[in-house]
Amino acid sequence: xxxxxxxxxxxxxxxxxxxxxxxxxxxxxxxxxxxxxxxxxxxxxxxxxxxxxxxxxxxxxxxxxxxxxxxxxxxxxxxxxxxxxxxxxxxxxxxxxxxxxxxxxxxxxxxxxxxxxxxxxxxxxxxxxxxxxxxxxxxxxxxxxxxxxxxxxxxxxxxxxxxxxxxxxxxxxxxxxxxxxxxxxxxxxxxxxxxxxxxxxxxxxxxxxxxxxxxxxxxxxxxxxxxxxxxxxxxxxxxxxxxxxxxxxxxxxxxxxxxxxxxxxxxxxxxxxxxxxxxxxxxxxxxxxxxxxxxxxxxxxxxxxxxxxxxxxxxxxxxxxxxxxxxxxxxxxxxxxxxxxxxxxxxxxxxxxxxxxxxxxxxxxxx
Numbered sequence: 185x186x187x188x189x190x191x192x193x194x195x196x197x198x199x200x201x202x203x204x205x206x207x208x209x210x211x212x213x214x215x216x217x218x219x220x221x222x223x224x225x226x227x228x229x230x231x232x233x234x235x236x237x238x239x240x241x242x243x244x245x246x247x248x249x250x251x252x253x254x255x256x257x258x259x260x261x262x263x264x265x266x267x268x269x270x271x272x273x274x275x276x277x278x279x280x281x282x283x284x285x286x287x288x289x290x291x292x293x294x295x296x297x298x299x300x301x302x303x304x305x306x307x308x309x310x311x312x313x314x315x316x317x318x319x320x321x322x323x324x325x326x327x328x329x330x331x332x333x334x335x336x337x338x339x340x341x342x343x344x345x346x347x348x349x350x351x352x353x354x355x356x357x358x359x360x361x362x363x364x365x366x367x368x369x370x371x372x373x374x375x376x377x378x379x380x381x382x383x384x385x386x387x388x389x390x391x392x393x394x395x396x397x398x399x400x401x402x403x404x405x406x407x408x409x410x411x412x413x414x415x416x417x418x419x420x421x422x423x424x425x426x427x428x429x430x431x432x433x434x435x436x437x438x439x440x441x442x443x444x445x446x447x448x449x450x451x452x453x454x455x456x457x458x459x460x461x462x463x464x465x466x467x468x469x470x471x472x473x474x475x476x477x478x479x480x481x482x483x484x485x486x487x488x489x490x491x492x493x494x495x496x497x498x499x500x501x502x503x504x505x506x507x508x509x510x511x512x513x514x515x516x517x518x519x520x521x522x523x524x525x526x527x528x529x530x531x532x533x534x535x536x537x538x539x540x541x542x543x544x545x546x547x548x549x550x551x
Contacts, residue, residue, distance in 0.1 A: 190232040190282050191289040194225055204229045206309030206369040211503040218477060220470065221499050224297065225304065225373030226289050228340055230311055232282045233368045236344055239279055245272055246348050257357060259350075266350035273345045278337055286340060287333040290372065297374065303329045306339040307371040308346060324352065324368075328375050328405060329442050336372060343370045376499045379490035380458040381406035382416055384467055385506055386423075386475040386482045392509035394481060396429070397421040397468040403449050403458050404439030406485055406501070413446070414438060417458050421468040428464055433457060462495045463488060474503050481506040 192199045199205055199213035209227040216222045237243030249265050278286070294302040308324035325346045330339050346352065347368050356366070382401030387394045402409050402416040409416050414437060420430035436454050438446040459467075467486060474482045485502040 188231055188235070188281075189229070190235070190285045191226050191228055193289075194222065194227070199227055203311055204231070204369070206230070206311045206367075207504055208307065208309035208502055209369055209371050210309075212371065212373070212500075214477070215474070215500050215503060218473075220473070223305075223374045223376050223499050223501070224293065225371060226293065227309060228282070228286055228370040228372065230367040230369050232278075232286075232340075232370075233344055235279050235282055236276070236341070240276065242273065242276055245269075249348075250353065253353065253357070257354075259354065262350040262354045262357075265353065266348065269348040270345070273348065276341065276345075278341055283337045286337055286372075290333055290336050293372070293374070301331050303331050303375040304336065305371070305373050305375050306330050306336065306343065307373065308343045309369040309371050310347070311367040311369065326407070328407070328440070330375075340370045340372075344368050373501075376405075376487040376501070377490050378405045378487035379497075380404070381487035381501075382409045382485075384471050384482075384484040384486060386471045386484075387506060387509060388420065389506075389508060395423050397423060397471045399459070399464060399467055401458050401488075402434065402436045402439065403453060404441050406487060407440045408438055408446070410485065419459065419464050421464060423468070423472060426465050426468055428461060431457070459488070460494050463498065466495050466498050470498060470500065474500075478503070478505070481509065483507070 192205060194209075194213050194216040196213070197217075200210050200217070202210035205213070205227045212222055212225070213227075234243075237246070246269060249268055253261060253265055277283070290302075290304070293304070294300050305326060305328045307326045310324060325343060327339050327342070330336055347366055380401050380403050382399065383406070384400075385398045388396045388398050397420070399419040399421065400409055400416040401419075402414045408414045415434035416436065417434045418430070418432040419428055421427070422429050433455060436449050436458065439449050441447055470486075471482065471484060474484060483504050483506045484500065487499045487501055489497045489499050491497075
């Protein structure tokens with residue numbers, strides 16, 4: 185499509201339109217605009233995905249396969265459909281005009297950073313992703329340390345193909361969402377050299393306590409935490425005074441240092457905290473800022489850049505609304521029916537009258 189723009193820089197105001205770039209990219213653009221620490225990059229928008237599907241009848245074929253599945257929950261049928269789609273999509277390349285623009289934008293990113301063939305993360309950003317009603321966390325693919333124009337272009341195509349995987353189609357059927365409503369944008373972002381990384385919630389994910397920030401982290405890139413491959417360190421921080429009120433060390437047996445391969449964590453690092461108190465506090469402050477900016481509890485992915493000093497090394501990778509407790513009605517901090525003394529003693533013990541203490545285990549993330 186002559187004249188159509190397919191790539192948008194994070195700093196461009198158009199990158200905040202989630203309908204065109206998906207929730208992940210829009211969140212990165214909003215954080216960039218707010219001056220928050222975000223690794224630089226750009227997004228391949230939904231128009232490029234539409235152009236991809238329009239070529240050689242790919243979109244029509246995918247829709248026909250999805251229609252044949254109907255509302256079935258038969259895993260074997262999903263797997264068979266995924267194989268048909270994989271065969272059809274396997275040789276599908278990006279349209280020439282889309283590929284040319286992705287290459288040019290990737291070269292520009294490298295020139296801006298002074299790093300030719302800069303290593304980037306290629307991450308899906310579906311337009312139906314990360315809403316409060318239907319979180320797609322973990323459903324689509326992420327690749328790190330992708331280097332070179334050819335590889336970046338190929339990984340964008342891989343993101344597109346992931347929309348029609350058996351796992352995603354099964355999830356869509358469970359949520360009663362038609363595949364046609366999904367449009368895939370793709371984030372291309374400088375890879376952070378992470379000493380440690382993880383996830384942060386601006387509430388307790390086990391109890392819904394909104395006076396706390398919960399942080400989970402492990403060594404290396406955050407893939408091990410998001411994918412549930414390690415028992416991470418867990419920290420609970422009080423929002424008011426930023427005191428660290430709970431610490432639970434994980435075992436942290438593996439880490440991702442480069443690319444998608446894991447390496448063992450040396451024994452001497454497995455049982456020591458992967459975050460310092462300064463870093464925990466800095467992360468909690470960022471979490472509070474993001475919650476205030478969005479007006480609701482947030483689910484955040486972060487990394488600690490090993491090349492930056494503690495306190496200034498937190499890089500935000502993703503921010504989306506928290507989906508488990510967002511629809512739960514809050515109870516008032518003071519329950520008049522319980523009596524003032526009951527409320528006071530409950531507050532001192534750490535659990536409001538009629539409530540429960542903050543939990544210790546992180547609720548499982550969507551996979």
